[in-house]
Amino acid sequence: MPSPCAASYHHVHRVHLWSTHAPLVQRGAILIEDALHTASLPTAERLVLVRQLQLGIIRSDRSSASLALTIEQQMAQLAGTAVYALDAAAVDAAMVYFNDALEPYYQLALRLALGFGLEAWFWPLAVRGWHRGMDRASGLRYVLQSLLQTESGSLAVVPLLQVLQEHHQLTALLQVLLPSDGAVLMQASGWPWPLSSLSQVASPSQLNPANQMLLSTWVQHWGSCDARSHWLAAILWVAENPGRVLASDVGERSRILVHQGIATLDMTSALLPPIETNPDEPFTSATAQAVAPFLSEDGAAPMPTPYPADESAQTQPTVALPHPIAPALQPLDAGRLPSACNNAVPPEQVALASVAPVLPPAQSSTCIAGTVGTDLPTHYGGFFFLLPLLNRLAIVSFLQSHPGAIEANFAQHLLRITANRLGIPQTDPIYQTLFSPDAWEPLPQWTIPAHWLNHQLISSPWKLRQTLIGSQLWDSSGQICLAQWQQAKAPTMVHRLLSRGREHIVKKPLITRAPAQWNGSSDPLLQTWQMALQRLCCRYGRMGLRRLVYRPGRLKFTRTHLDVTLPLEQAEVGIRRAGLDLNPGWVPWFGRVVQFHYQERR
Template identity: 30%
Template sequence: MPADQRTVRHLHVKAPRAEHARRLLPVLEDALRCASLGDAEGTRLLVVRRLALGPVAAGISAQALSRLIEQRSAEAVQHWVDATHATADTAACVAFSGALDARVQLALRLLRGQPCTAWYWPLAVPEYSAQADVATNLRVIAWTVARWPEARSALPAWLAAAVHAGQAAALAQAIGPALGPALVQQAGLGSVPAQPTDAVARPAHGPFARRGDLAHQAAPAAGPRAPLPPWLQHALRLAPPTWLPPTSAAPETAPLAPDLGAPPDSPAPVPAVAAPKPTRVRRRQSAPPRAQEQQTRAAPITPDLPEPGLPAKPAPQPLAQPPWREPTAWGGLLFLLPVLQRLQWPQWLDTQPADAGPRCTAMLLHLALRRLAAPPDDPLWQLALPLPPDEDLHVALAGWLADARRWLHRAGRLGLVTLARRPARVALTPTHVDLFFRLDQGNLRLRRLGLDLDPGWLPWLGRVVAFHYGDVP
């Protein structure tokens, strides 16, 4: 959690004298800036209701107080519950998969007319106001999402979740015809087409359709399907590529999911690409990946130090939740992204249609995973899209993958398998990819080439990518 986002709303200090309390305040401020409150835990969002530090020694240093805050924070998040659970209102710690997930869940509750008075909503979504009406809150949340660095993926994903839940008409009415195009422009999604299409709202695998992670989605509403406003159609067409459903076929034969906003029976558009000189790529079977580790329920971020007043009842035990960090044997695959950036892959994508970037990158990752012979249940397949039957596109992407492998060999004497075969845990959301490696997974050749540095927001992938090193179970 960045230091500029750490806010103490209520602070209770007991001291024998007032000057003792005044002396403690600057020490506490320094300790809060220095404390590691989930900084290496990815995008997972946990809100803590009350953080009791206990007795503090007189004259304590900022470093010692920082360690105490870290220890108490780690203890507080051990008994977290999901925001959708019945006990969330009385829990001491409530979990979301990220800032976007918190805003999706809150927006769906507002659209359905459900109460949103629980203590954790103002902490998880600071722009939310319990005194404002539903339309005002939805507009403020939408504008907040549209101003994020990853808004090009976050805003379409937020809108698609409401459409998938059957709330498209209510959402469009709340946003309004004037603010809708402004949101699209603010998020960097381009201008809204002048003429509306004949697209209709229909069920699809939404951006949150992970394996076993559909608890907060509702079935689309029954009845006739109304046309979507042009700005909403335009935003949904640019939504992140959908994730593989639980019962999907092998990645080589999985169909390409059509966009929301396309006519019901039409195939997904294939970006036109200029094919480079054909390159022969030999397939090489890699060794079978290491056995996957047992999945854990770790829940690590502690964003705020909020209000006091916990109930007297004991804290609930951790509940069985869908896996957050999924094990993968090919965690080093995304070290390929900085290589593509150095080969001017983003500049080549700029010459393609506007929405071709994330799709072409997902197809290139598909080719790489096929070459690595990654098992079909590896979570990194959720970042890939199978190639459509377009020979020119096949040749173009195979050429880029061959160039990347050639660069790796010349710069670091690394092969694709050597680069990618690194056991890790991966946390995927529609806007973020967080990879967690053990400390012994560090590599001098990768560090010398700068491949293990956080890429951050990549518009041509449609996600924020971060690499974390530490104790991984």
């Protein structure tokens, strides 16, 4: 199955050809295939589904180029009548669309949870592999495993939890997970299971109070040694900071969070009224009233009239997912687990807390209601060309080797400070795609990626400087700090950098005063990365950051995708030569799939 996050993908579900002669049918199939490859079809800004395309009579002597023009003309006509898939008129529409490739998965899960009808023609096409023969539980679990197979991985599940939460249906998903699903979900998310008993976490882990209460409730239901408890803990931890998906100790942190959930439950269980929940029954509005009223940012969309639940939806499935996430695993045998793990509580005794919202409402805490999924004009459409630059500067390896930078949301701070330095006003929609992290706390110890030396961004000789906060290693220009540490002896990572650099170190202060705060930041780490961006842009793009960023265009963003559309005349040879307008695709530390498009002015 192709990834739903694929930047450019077209699929024809079925072709009907009729002729009295079999060779003519074969000839027509070849012409249609060539025409589809030749035709200029809609870009991948959104997922477009076409019910049928009438091509008429195809003569054997017709060229594929002329047939491609016919396809383009019919697609253009249908585009004018395209209907949003969640609109009531979509059932009879010839063309429907979703805002991105993952939205149908979230909306399908929501309708399964609510028990609404899914008779529209486009659902099996939008969520490939799902069919109406699946019962409610199997459908929800199939959506979950399909999202984990995308390039976004575990972060693609976070919007699913958000959508279900906004409509009071998060329990509907969690209650259909089988004990055997937990280990499969952990492994499909890229997290180890079973966990090693010797691993340790350098820094403590903690969820916000609402997420901690949610986790505590399900730890009580599943048990502290159930893999489902650890998977939920890891997902909630990553949801609060998408950059955490790059951390190497997510599994061990889930263990700490689960134990904290047990402690939280011990303190609050006496205050929580028990609510009877039956995983064999759909999650009803009566159960939802016991959970805090979570409201979506732009209000809940009107939903179709629900149909009576069929008998298949009333039966808890006892089989694995139709398409397993990973090789089949044996269900956990509670009788063979230590007594400390046999603490699961029967469903009828589970207390569902009435708590505040448990997940961030959207990718950006500054997102304005009603703007998600719409085109917004900007004068700084080239700002996101910085993402390929940062990837070229090995920001992923830097974050993975500096867990403190992940927790401090370093990448988001860097983007925001760069935007401020370039004079982008706070009213620009660019800020709606960025998080609003807490105040920046400088890291005490770090080194630049050794990969920078390959780009010749560092001028020599390097110079060592002693400061009040420790030792710093600067390049000869005094604008890039290569490393900072507080110990009397340089750590191993600094020695590795020196061995790569093969430069002569002058053991004397570079300057007698602090480096100039030309970028409005006194932190050498942020200053260093901004200067590296500037030098890399000049070296490969033959222009400065301001010229690169200042480009009128349009932004369209959803929970999982960001599409940047620029006028065709904004395409430059320098940018193309440097590869800055190549689609970054899935950017884990940014939390979205990013794509660039060039279009002629309309």
